[in-house]
Amino acid sequence: MLSSRFRVALLLILIGFTGTAFVNPVTRPAIKPSAQLCDRPATAGPGFQFNVFANTTLVPDFNSMSSGPTCMAFDSRGRLFVGTISGEILILPDLNDDGVVDAGQIKRFATDIHEPLGLEFRSNGDLYCTSNVPHSDIGQVGRILRLRDTNGDDVADDIAVILDGLPSAGDHQTDKLKFGPDGLLYIAQGSATDDGTPDPGHPAEGPLNGTILRINVDNPAPQPEIFAKGLRNPFGMAFDPVSGALFCTDVGPGDLCQSAPCNDTSPPEKVLWVFQGGNYGFPGCWIPDGSSACAGVTGPLAQFPKHLTPTSIAFYTGPQAGASANQMLITPFKRIATVGGDLEPFVLSGNPTSGFQLTQVAGPSIADFGLVDPGDGPVDSAIDPLSGDIYVARFDPIPHALCPSEHHNEIYRIHRTGSDSMSFIGPVQPGVVNVQAANPITIAVFGRHIKAGATVLADGSPLTTRRVSQLELDADLPPSLTTVSHTFSITVSNPDGTTSNSEPLVVHDGGLPAPTLSSVSVAKRSGKVVNQIIAGMKGKKLLLTADGAGFDSGAQLLVNGSQLSLISSSATEIVGALTNAIVAAPGTLAIQVMNSTGKVSNTVTLTVVASELRAPIQSRRTGSEIVHRR
Numbered sequence: 017m018l019s020s021r022f023r024v025a026l027l028l029i030l031i032g033f034t035g036t037a038f039v040n041p042v043t044r045p046a047i048k049p050s051a052q053l054c055d056r057p058a059t060a061g062p063g064f065q066f067n068v069f070a071n072t073t074l075v076p077d078f079n080s081m082s083s084g085p086t087c088m089a090f091d092s093r094g095r096l097f098v099g100t101i102s103g104e105i106l107i108l109p110d111l112n113d114d115g116v117v118d119a120g121q122i123k124r125f126a127t128d129i130h131e132p133l134g135l136e137f138r139s140n141g142d143l144y145c146t147s148n149v150p151h152s153d154i155g156q157v158g159r160i161l162r163l164r165d166t167n168g169d170d171v172a173d174d175i176a177v178i179l180d181g182l183p184s185a186g187d188h189q190t191d192k193l194k195f196g197p198d199g200l201l202y203i204a205q206g207s208a209t210d211d212g213t214p215d216p217g218h219p220a221e222g223p224l225n226g227t228i229l230r231i232n233v234d235n236p237a238p239q240p241e242i243f244a245k246g247l248r249n250p251f252g253m254a255f256d257p258v259s260g261a262l263f264c265t266d267v268g269p270g271d272l273c274q275s276a277p278c279n280d281t282s283p284p285e286k287v288l289w290v291f292q293g294g295n296y297g298f299p300g301c302w303i304p305d306g307s308s309a310c311a312g313v314t315g316p317l318a319q320f321p322k323h324l325t326p327t328s329i330a331f332y333t334g335p336q337a338g339a340s341a342n343q344m345l346i347t348p349f350k351r352i353a354t355v356g357g358d359l360e361p362f363v364l365s366g367n368p369t370s371g372f373q374l375t376q377v378a379g380p381s382i383a384d385f386g387l388v389d390p391g392d393g394p395v396d397s398a399i400d401p402l403s404g405d406i407y408v409a410r411f412d413p414i415p416h417a418l419c420p421s422e423h424h425n426e427i428y429r430i431h432r433t434g435s436d437s438m439s440f441i442g443p444v445q446p447g448v449v450n451v452q453a454a455n456p457i458t459i460a461v462f463g464r465h466i467k468a469g470a471t472v473l474a475d476g477s478p479l480t481t482r483r484v485s486q487l488e489l490d491a492d493l494p495p496s497l498t499t500v501s502h503t504f505s506i507t508v509s510n511p512d513g514t515t516s517n518s519e520p521l522v523v524h525d526g527g528l529p530a531p532t533l534s535s536v537s538v539a540k541r542s543g544k545v546v547n548q549i550i551a552g553m554k555g556k557k558l559l560l561t562a563d564g565a566g567f568d569s570g571a572q573l574l575v576n577g578s579q580l581s582l583i584s585s586s587a588t589e590i591v592g593a594l595t596n597a598i599v600a601a602p603g604t605l606a607i608q609v610m611n612s613t614g615k616v617s618n619t620v621t622l623t624v625v626a627s628e629l630r631a632p633i634q635s636r637r638t639g640s641e642i643v644h645r646r
């Protein structure tokens with residue numbers, strides 16, 4: 017078990033800070049203890065508001081020298097999961113929808129998860145995290161864990177080690193992780209050394225150090241594939257929702273100067289487009305300069321001043337993004353001189369074929385966290401899937417040398433000015449349903465700031481709606497709306513006439529095959545085949561048998577579009593009862609099989625011949641079939 021002090025030291029190394037809480041007097045005026053300095057407030061940029069969602073008072077687990085948030089992820093219900101450096105994964109709910117964690121509702125989803133630095137939900141609800149675990153021989157190893165709550169009590173009861181033995185014993189650890197659009201899990205693995213040369217007694221670089229790895233988590237024994245290499249400490253990582261491309265921050269080498277005079281030659285910090293097979297140069301080539309050491313090395317899209325330590329990337333998605341949709345939001349951990357320690361927006365342009373460009377948005381940042389100490393800053397960011405609010409976690413494990421009363425382990429909620437008076441909804445659950453004609457489909461809509469009496473609308477038409485909680489409405493989609501493929505626009509309408517953003521609900525055939533019909537036949541219930549159907553026969557004594565393939569368990573037998581009562585059914589044969597009405601008049605019977613998905617087979621026709629051929633009625637009396645009296 018690592019001492020708490022060692023844990024803190026590890027994370028400080030991880031984020032590239034190895035000194036005490038002083039900064040280079042060359043780059044910044046000497047720090048003086050003053051009320052103004054210690055009280056430097058966090059502020060939001062133009063058009064944004066923020067509040068403290070969680071702090072050491074609201075979340076007692078943050079109130080420790082060895083605690084503080086390191087990573088965050090939202091589940092599909094809009095609940096924030098937070099990993100702490102002390103090894104807890106907490107659920108910080110806001111069930112009363114006031115933008116502040118419900119202090120009495122906090123759950124410890126998991127404990128004893130050593131140094132989780134990345135949290136990520138899979139679309140099926142499984143939670144994945146990185147963990148950096150003490151190892152008796154080599155000091156520490158990185159792991160990927162999968163956490164499940166199988167009984168719904170908000171405590172993980174099934175924790176599996178998906179990948180073990182990642183090389184996190186050196187200067188940097190196993191950092192964040194994200195699922196890609198390909199369904200694979202991407203893992204940011206730090207390098208072992210500061211600049212390629214191990215300190216005495218420290219590990220050298222191994223083949224998996226300084227990489228982005230990826231695994232298929234469905235493989236029972238996944239082997240990590242090196243997706244890209246030549247990274248030093250890839251910490252922030254996110255997939256662009258537009259292109260599906262991967263981007264990361266890479267934290268540069270070098271320490272802050274500890275004393276003057278100081279010749280700080282540390283390089284800038286980088287933001288990279290990470291593509292398969294990419295080499296980003298570490299160690300030996302930090303910024304490509306045409307030298308032989310830089311052959312084949314891809315340079316950064318953007319640079320931050322040295323030591324700023326960009327810790328997270330989030331793409332600005334959700335209903336509040338507006339014209340800023342899909343901007344790349346980056347959090348530099350440190351503030352040096354007058355830059356950093358904030359949430360900075362960038363515009364990403366280009367594509368994977370022609371390449372990408374990254375341009376910082378001019379003007380003030382979205383939020384400035386009021387840092388006064390380089391050991392204190394934002395470590396992770398996440399977008400609330402319901403509201404589009406931006407959440408930023410600030411990690412401040414050590415009291416400021418000059419402001420010992422300050423201890424900022426906090427999570428901020430940042431949103432557009434005025435947005436708390438607007439209703440927002442997240443993705444409809446489920447978001448895709450199969451066409452079907454038999455039963456209503458119930459959907460759940462999770463949102464924020466939904467007013468009492470609100471109704472769920474599909475393409476503007478109200479659905480039967482039930483309010484399940486402050487955040488959840490359930491609604492029924494009637495069968496009449498789900499018989500054909502269609503994409504609905506789902507909104508929530510408040511009694512005051514305001515309406516939420518729209519989310520899609522896709523009704524589709526799921527790519528399921530239609531049943532196929534090869535032959536039909538008619539027989540009496542005795543089993544005797546009827547070769548000719550004559551108008552006016554006692555149809556209720558006849559059975560219609562359809563043979564084919566792909567009939568599902570809810571398949572129906574249709575005659576001229578109407579369902580027959582079924583006698584039996586299997587995947588290849590379905591038998592239904594005819595009626596007197598069906599055979600009352602001469603004409604054509606269109607026979608089809610319709611699966612429960614709504615998919616309908618090809619049509620086979622039968623003919624009901626004219627009434628002058630009435631002999632079988634009499635023939636029935638004699639017990640014979642198809643006797644033509646005339």
Ligand SMILES: [Ca+2]
Binds near residue numbers: 115117
């Ligand atoms: Ca609350």
Ligand SMILES: [Ca+2]
Binds near residue numbers: 165168169
């Ligand atoms: Ca459980």
